[in-house]
């Protein structure tokens with residue numbers, strides 16, 4: 567597949583972004599997108615490569631979100647340690663975890679190819695090596711930072727897993743190197759789940775790469791090797807983690823994403839997400855453009871999206887039931903404002919528009935009676 571970096575096409579999404587270089591998709595972004603696939607806003611902003619943190623600041627909502635520079639630096643230092651001295655620690659963990667003899671293991675460093683670090687060249691070389699690996703040639707070759715691609719909402723995302731191992735038990739394993747610790751062999755389950763999601767994104771892309779090359783996608787192992795620091799030191803620790811459930815879930819959610827271009831054409835002609843301070847576009851213009859995209863705010867957005875504080879205020883202003891969580895939203899199907907519902911319930915608003923709404927209101931009245939009865943009993 568030819569690599570179309572986001573900078574290339576002068577399409578609607580590129581015009582919306584303005585002259586700034588696009589922010590590429592990464593696995594973390596894709597997992598966030600698939601966590602809330604109903605959100606057109608995030609789909610368009612990510613596909614257009616918008617710096618969402620900068621956009622949030624321009625519209626007056628500091629994101630207070632994302633990895634700290636300290637965490638990023640620590641992560642890079644730990645990865646370097648795992649790969650130091652000819653990948654000694656990575657090879658040790660592979661031997662421990664997969665039991666394979668690795669005496670003949672060699673590593674292809676795909677961070678650059680012959681001094682060329684361009685994504686296009688690295689992607690081409692990755693494809694060439696994957697073809698050799700899958701064909702049974704060079705089976706003992708480990709790929710360091712291969713470059714994979716994946717279609718997301720009609721755009722091409724470029725992905726760089728930490729490593730892809732040589733054939734182990736007939737299959738190839740992805741490696742994820744993380745800087746959160748495993749204390750007595752147990753790491754934070756939320757952090758492990760997040761790592762599994764990212765590995766699942768890579769697995770989907772890798773399966774596609776095998777398939778495109780004419781090989782069985784099942785050659786990609788259903789477990790990935792998670793590497794993290796042991797206890798409170800820096801010694802690398804590794805274990806195999808199942809990624810099947812995450813892979814199936816993310817693959818399904820990816821099919822639910824609408825094409826970003828189709829969503830973007832619905833924006834007014836003067837819409838812009840150009841976040842440069844000197845772009846000449848005011849915060850009000852940016853706010854108007856963001857508001858023109860449908861959002862699907864839930865409180866969960868606060869844990870994964872830079873725009874969350876903006877969207878939360880918008881949901882509060884419109885009294886969207888979703889701002890109180892999916893449990894509240896789900897008991898009010900067809901009713902998009904808690905304010906309207908309260909007015910209907912106390913008789914000050916217009917009556918229910920249809921039998922469906924009447925049924926929901928009836929249920930809410932019964933729930934309210936039950937709540938009052940319980941409070942009286944407790945008192």
Ligand code: SF4
Pocket residue numbers: 602605606607608861862863864867868871872873874875877
């Ligand atoms: S915070 Fe806003 S833009 Fe981000 S996923 Fe939630 S609703 Fe969408």
